[in-house]
Amino acid sequence: MEKTLNVQGMTCGNCKMSVEGALKKLDGVSAAEVNLDTGNVEVAFDESKVHVDAMKEAIEEQGYHVSA
Template sequence: MSKVILNVEGMSCGACVNKVEESVGQLNGVESVKVQLPAGKADVTFNDSTINLDDIKVVIQNTGYEIKENADKEDGSACSCCG
C-alpha cells in the first residue's frame, strides 16, 4: 500500500469534499480517501500494483479540481462545484 497527501485546489464546501471522496473512493485499488477541507488536502491510501497515482490525479481533475504539486499558501479560490 502507498499513502499520499495531495494538494487539491478549488474545494470550499462539504459538497466539494463529498465529490472528491466519492469519485476517488470508487476507484479499484483505492483503500481510503479522506479530504481535509481547511487544508485543501486529500489523504489517499491505495494499492500501487492496482492503480497508479497519475490515475488518481486525473479523476480528481475530471471532478473539477486542480492538483497543486507544491502548495505553500491558500488562495481562497471560488468553489468549483457550486460557484
C-alpha cells in the same frame, strides 16, 4: 501506500464528497479523506492496482486542480 495530494478549489461539503467519491471508485483506493482547511486529500491505495496519475485525473474530472 499513502499519498497526500494538494487540491485547489475545494470549499464545501459537496466538494469533499465529490473528490472522496471519485477516488473511492478507483480500483485499488481503500480510503480517501479530504481536509477542506488545508486543501489536502489523504489517499490510501494499493500501488500495484492504481497509479497517482489516475487519482489526479479522477479529481480533475470533478473540476478541481491537483497541484502536487
